[in-house]
Amino acid sequence: NAGVTQTPKFRVLKTGQSMTLLCAQDMNHEYMYWYRQDPGMGLRLIHYSVGEGTTAKGEVPDGYNVSRLKKQNFLLGLESAAPSQTSVYFCASSYPARDREAYEQYFGPGTRLTVT
Amino acid sequence: GNSVTQMEGPVTLSEEAFLTINCTYTATGYPSLFWYVQYPGEGLQLLLKATKADDKGSNKGFEATYRKETTSFHLEKGSVQVSDSAVYFCALGGGTASKLTFGTGTRLQVTL
Numbered sequence: 001n002a003g004v005t006q007t008p009k010f011r012v013l014k015t016g017q018s019m020t021l022l023c024a025q026d027m028n029h030e031y032m033y034w035y036r037q038d039p040g041m042g043l044r045l046i047h048y049s050v051g052e053g054t055t056a057k058g059e060v061p062d063g064y065n066v067s068r069l070k071k072q073n074f075l076l077g078l079e080s081a082a083p084s085q086t087s088v089y090f091c092a093s094s095y096p097a098r099d100r101e102a103y104e105q106y107f108g109p110g111t112r113l114t115v116t
Numbered sequence: 117g118n119s120v121t122q123m124e125g126p127v128t129l130s131e132e133a134f135l136t137i138n139c140t141y142t143a144t145g146y147p148s149l150f151w152y153v154q155y156p157g158e159g160l161q162l163l164l165k166a167t168k169a170d171d172k173g174s175n176k177g178f179e180a181t182y183r184k185e186t187t188s189f190h191l192e193k194g195s196v197q198v199s200d201s202a203v204y205f206c207a208l209g210g211g212t213a214s215k216l217t218f219g220t221g222t223r224l225q226v227t228l
Contacts, residue, residue, distance in 0.1 A: 050213050056213070110159050
């Protein structure tokens with residue numbers, strides 16, 4: 001049981017290049033999330049998905065696209081990278097909330113992206 | 117909308133000192149509250165949680181009580197260790213898609 005895995009772990013891009021970050025989970029979770037972590041700002045939600053084939057925007061979606069073609073995978077794409085997208089990216093997954101109780105999210109180890 | 121405010125760090129303590137990290141929140145409805153911990157170079161992992169008013173979450177010697185009247189969820193530990201050095205995030209969850217709203221994080225440094 002690997003939990004949530006992310007690839008790659010590190011990446012350096014030049015401005016204007018594109019890339020895709022892959023997140024995979026083996027816990028059969030319905031919900032998946034992409035966050036970015038920046039100093040002094042905590043974690044901010046980029047996009048999320050409540051099931052295979054569905055995605056939605058989070059707090060900071062501009063410049064990113066996502067896809068959830070399979071339940072276990074959630075891809076984050078940068079079509080034209082900018083220096084402002086230099087950050088650490090975390091993927092997470094969760095069961096749907098039941099009644100009023102939100103379930104915990106399980107996080108991957110992160111991808112450190114630098115855009116020069 | 118939902119928001120979480122937690123005390124700024126870094127917090128530097130000597131080993132065996134008492135720890136408090138303050139966290140207050142603003143939310144509609146009845147959110148669940150969480151403390152996550154991030155060790156250097158790693159992702160976040162759940163430390164403890166509480167799902168309703170007056171619940172106390174506890175784990176690894178850490179505790180936090182869900183106080184609806186003061187909208188707070190302060191993290192405490194009676195005796196910290198060097199291995200507790202990490203960044204601690206307070207978060208609230210609930211609503212659509214169980215999204216989490218995080219505080220900005222508090223870095224704790226414990227020295228011998």
